[in-house]
Amino acid sequence: MQPQSTPTGPTTLYRGGPVYSTSHPDATALLVAGDTVAWLGPAAEAPTADRTVELDGALVTPAFVDAHVHxxxxxxxxxxxxxxxxxxxxxxxxxxxxxxxxxxxxxxxxxxxxxxxxxxxxxxxxxxxxxxxxxxxxxxxxxxxxxxxxxxxxxxxxxxxxxxxxxxxxxxxxxxxxxxxxxxxAVTMAQRRAAQQAALTRAAAQGIAAVHECGGPSISSEADFTAALTRAAEGDCPEVYGLWGELGAAEKAKQLGALAAGGDLFADGALGARTARLRSDYLDGEGGCGHAYLNPEQVRDHLLACHRAGIAGGFHAIGDAALATVLSGFAGAAQRLGTARLRSARHRIEHVELVDRAMIAQLVGFGVIASVQPAFDRLWGGEHQLYAQRLGPARALAANPFGALHAVGVPLTFGSDSPVTPLDPWGTVRAAIWHHNPPQRLSLKAAFAAHTRGGWRAVGQERHGVLSPGAPATFAVWHTPAGRAGALPKLLADDLAQRGPQDPTPLPRCRRTVLRGEPIFDAEEEP
The missing domain is CATH 3.10.310.70 (Diaminopimelate Epimerase; Chain A, domain 1)
Structure with a gap:
């Protein structure tokens, strides 16, 4: 069989294992030419290459993107x-x-x-x-x-x-x-650089080829933020796409090298700290409704400034009252710009934990990307954990409604908010497919797409996140000790009683992570 696209640059053939590709579902080999996938198909029909990597039955998938890290x-x-x-x-x-x-x-x-x-x-x-x-x-x-x-x-x-x-x-x-x-x-810049390197090394070892770094004046510094972008530009590590969360600082965000003036631009706090802004009181501690840090006019004006600067915007919003405020600001921006222009910018909201049907409809209408963290539900959701203590079981089960968001077309991208939860992409996918509230569970395919292609699309990298001829050669190679569930790894126990936060099914282990044709992690080279 002839190559499906013309190879340019040195070629590497990966053969002898299933390749997760919607365009070539039976592929057991993949040819990389330079930074591009040049061919997929049966291993027996693979073209010759400058170098061959034997997969020995390992699974090849698009690499992950963690859409919210520090x-x-x-x-x-x-x-x-x-x-x-x-x-x-x-x-x-x-x-x-x-x-x-x-x-x-x-x-x-x-x-x-x-x-x-x-x-x-x-x-x-x-x-x-x-x-x-x-x-x-x-x-x-x-x-x-x-x-x-x-x-x-x-x-x-x-x-x-x-x-x-x-x-x-x-x-x-x-x-x-x-x-x-x-x-x-008190932490020196040398310590910061070492910490960033440690984080990027860990991400690559988890099959993560890109991260969205969320910086801002209240959680890091301009020097810290630009150091992360600079380190990533040097190569040999996951790509870093920056989000700078400072109100009214769209031009500054652009000058710092950020792709968005958002991320951790706080409309409220967190449920764990009882600072997420709610419509109804917390049920524990001293009660109250948490804290609001923005009003609709500030949200509107920030979005308008983002459009003037030609950069996406975004906000951190967890509580239902905070989300209502942010979406009211979106409505105000839509009145000034028109809905079509607002949608085209791909603005985003981080976390989106307590959101009702009316808000979900607004997210769809304004084209907002929901950057969510399924591990939050795994660790704190359900009827008996932290969210139930803070909110009561009914509100806890209604939190993080991934199924409802996905069903109506809200673009989802998954992250960890590391170090709030670990860099653990397969654990994140498992949390999404086994939400505490069954109607909010995603299919394995949908959850995987949110953690791969969804992350690339959120930063305008449309060609990434799939394996097909002509696509960027960005992928990960996995040992799957539990086998597969269809074309993707098996993540859940056969026994329904064992499924949940403590599911014993072993997760896939990364053998190699490849970014634009270049390995950035190889388990065989680890000490």
Whole structure:
């Protein structure tokens, strides 16, 4: 058989394993020429190549895109103190003490991931206890949502006078941002670059070929953001597409190299911190409806500025009240620009957790991309976990309605919000196909598409995310210990009783990740 497109550049033949391709469903070989897929088909009919890679039955699929990450935080979490396994204040303090013992006296200890909803007693340690455990070192310990943190005594003065300050040391809102800025300011640029590299290396090892980096003045810095973009431009790692979340700063976002003036541009906070803005009160803690950081006019004007700058916009919105505010701003922008022009920009909203039918209709009408995190439902959804504590079982089950969004054509793209949840694409797909609320489950094919092609489309890379002749040669090679469910890996247990957050089915393991024809991860080369 003749090549299906004319090869240009060195050629590599991958043969001897199934290739997930809608245009060539029976393919067991793939020819890469330069940065392009030149041919797919049966291995017995494969053309000759400069180099051959034997798949030995491994599965080839388009590579993943993680549409919401924080690279520096992810790297610092991997190299810093992981508190996700702690189940009490005492365990948290023990972990702090062990980590602090290995640090110089003047160092700042950065921790992440504690979740009081998993503790029998949800009361976290106070600043004095943190000081004692850390031997007087600065301690910044972010809660799992990244929207609140515990601060040691020396960090608390930075929070004083800001909304969200609490002498207990558990800071939220602007007080959290102030403490975070001081703590991360103690991290050197060399440490930041090392953290970003660690995050990108981990992403590539998970079959991720591109990430959407969400930066902004309250969560990182301009230098941190541009360093991530610069590192990615050097190659040998996943591509990085930047989103800069600063209100009214569309031109700045463009100058920084961002593709969108959005991402973590906060309309509200997070459910874990009780700062997501709700229409009805929280059922635990001190109640209240959370916090709103934007009004419809600000949303409208930001979108108008994005159109003037020729750049996409976007917002972080979790609670139903926050989403209503953002969508009201979209309606205001549509009145000025016309709906067709607004739709053409591919604006996006991050998280979209509590959304009703009327809002979903607006998302469709305005052409908004929903950048969602299925692991949120896996970790905190359902009738008995964190969201049920905060909202009650009915509202918890209504959260993250992936099925309803997909059914009416809202473009979906999946991410992790790492380090809020891990870089774990197959785990993310499994969470989407086994949502706690059955009507909101996606098919395996739809969930996989949202985590691959959906991520590329969100940043205007239309040709990526499929394997067909002429498409970019961006893919991953997988060992699938549980076998396959049709053309994709099997992710769920045969026994229905075993399915859910603790499903024992082993997930695929990445053997190689290839970006535009060049390997950026090879398991055989790992130490």
């Amino acid at each position: 690279l520096t935080d992810t790297g610092l979490a991997r190299t810093g103190l992981d508190l996700s396994g702690t189940r009490s204040a005492g365990q948290l303090l023990d972990a702090v003490a062990a980590a602090a013992a290995a640090l110089p006296a003047g160092a700042v200890l950065l921790g992440h991931g504690w979740d009081e909803s998993t503790w029998d007693d949800p009361t976290p340690p106070d600043p004095i206890a943190l000081d004692r455990a850390a031997g007087g070192r600065l301690v910044y310990a972010a809660q799992a949502s990244l929207h609140s943190a515990l601060a040691s005594s020396a960090l608390l003065p930075a929070a004083a006078g800001h909304p969200g300050y609490d002498p207990s040391g558990w800071v939220r809102q602007e007080a959290h941002h102030a403490v975070r800025s001081v703590a991360l300011g």
